[in-house]
Amino acid sequence: SQQGEEDPQALSIQEGENATMNCSYKTSINNLQWYRQNSGRGLVHLILIRSNEREKHSGRLRVTLDTSKKSSSLLITASRAADTASYFCADQGAQKLVFGQGTRLTINP
Amino acid sequence: DADVTQTPRNRITKTGKRIMLECSQTKGHDRMYWYRQDPGLGLRLIYYSFDVKDINKGEISDGYSVSRQAQAKFSLSLESAIPNQTALYFCATSGTVTSGANVLTFGAGSRLTVL
Numbered sequence: 001s002q003q004g005e006e007d008p009q010a011l012s013i014q015e016g017e018n019a020t021m022n023c024s025y026k027t028s029i030n031n032l033q034w035y036r037q038n039s040g041r042g043l044v045h046l047i048l049i050r051s052n053e054r055e056k057h058s059g060r061l062r063v064t065l066d067t068s069k070k071s072s073s074l075l076i077t078a079s080r081a082a083d084t085a086s087y088f089c090a091d092q093g094a095q096k097l098v099f100g101q102g103t104r105l106t107i108n109p
Numbered sequence: 110d111a112d113v114t115q116t117p118r119n120r121i122t123k124t125g126k127r128i129m130l131e132c133s134q135t136k137g138h139d140r141m142y143w144y145r146q147d148p149g150l151g152l153r154l155i156y157y158s159f160d161v162k163d164i165n166k167g168e169i170s171d172g173y174s175v176s177r178q179a180q181a182k183f184s185l186s187l188e189s190a191i192p193n194q195t196a197l198y199f200c201a202t203s204g205t206v207t208s209g210a211n212v213l214t215f216g217a218g219s220r221l222t223v224l
Contacts (some may be wrong), residue, residue, distance in 0.1 A: 009149075040208075042199060042215035050125075050210070062205060083177055091155040092211050093124075096167075099144075 004091060006100040014108050019076045021103040023089030024069075030092045032065055032072045037086045037102070046076075072088075079107045111142040112136045113216035115200050121222045130219045132200030139204065140215065141183035143167075143175060146197040155198075158183055190223040197221075 002096065004025035009078045013019055031050045035043040049056045050070065057064045064069040076083055085106045090097040113134045122128055132141065139160050144152040154167030164175060172194060174186045176202040187194055197220050201213040 006151075023174040031192060033212065036211075038195070039218075040218065043201075043213070044215070044218045046211060048210055060168050090213075096154060096157065097211060097213060098154075101149060 004089065004098065004100045006087075006089060006103050009101070010104045010106070012106040012108060013079060015079060015081055017079055019083070019105055019107075021074045021087050021089075021105070022106060023072045023074070023091075025072075025089070025091040025098070025100075026070065026079050027091070027093050027098075030094070032063075033090045033092065033097065034061075034072075034074050035088045035090060035099075037088065040087070042087060051053070055060060076105075079105075081107050081109050084108050092108050110216065112214055113200055113202055115139050115198075115216035115219045117219060118217065120212045121198045121224065122190055123211075124191055124223050126190050126223075128190050128221065130185045130198055130200075131183070133215060134200075134202045134214075135181070136202055136204070136214060137180075138202035138214070139180065140202060140211070141174075142179065142201040142203075143183070143185045144199045144200060144201060145169065147217075152199065155185065158221070187221075190221075190224045195221060195223045 008024045033048045035047045037043045047058045060077045065072045086102045086104045088102045089100045120126040143155040158177045171178040
């Protein structure tokens with residue numbers, strides 16, 4: 001399988017805390033993307049980081065990329081109950097995206 | 110209206126039946142994809158099409174076929190459904206790749222149950 005790994009598979013934190021999710025991939029990439037999925041619904045694109053970038057920010061999201069370790073992390077700061085969802089990384093090589101298995105994030109009020 | 114519309118949203122069928130899942134998009138994108146989602150396995154690519162005359166197998170194409178009827182329409186067929194094809198199916202689209210980035214827009218999903 002070409003699928004990468006995400007860690008942890010599930011994460012439960014208190015509202016206001018930061019959440020960190022990690023992703024590893026297997027092949028060389030053009031970019032790495034993070035998507036969010038609310039329960040049973042379609043995925044929504046959050047942020048993209050290119051292979052020549054090391055860190056990127058978007059609002060409360062911070063993504064890092066370490067191409068030497070073939071890994072990325074997504075940090076959500078000051079979490080809110082509405083952040084409860086599953087988060088998927090997807091690595092893009094030449095054309096196709098390969099999705100990880102996802103991290104299920106629960107924010108407790 | 111949604112950018113990417115999938116029909117039906119839910120379907121229960123029996124083993125051996127032929128099933129078609131339809132996808133239409135209003136984004137004007139050239140590229141369309143069908144993914145399957147199973148618990149704990151993330152999303153796996155079934156088929157993809159980069160334009161009307163282009164069809165490509167993905168990671169798990171066995172037991173499935175597709176038809177790209179127009180730029181805006183991409184349908185997935187299960188010729189003879191079996192229970193292990195019970196899953197949540199997603200259609201996605203992306204525009205012409207700029208600077209190498211292929212960002213997907215997903216439909217809401219079609220939940221298929223094969224008894």
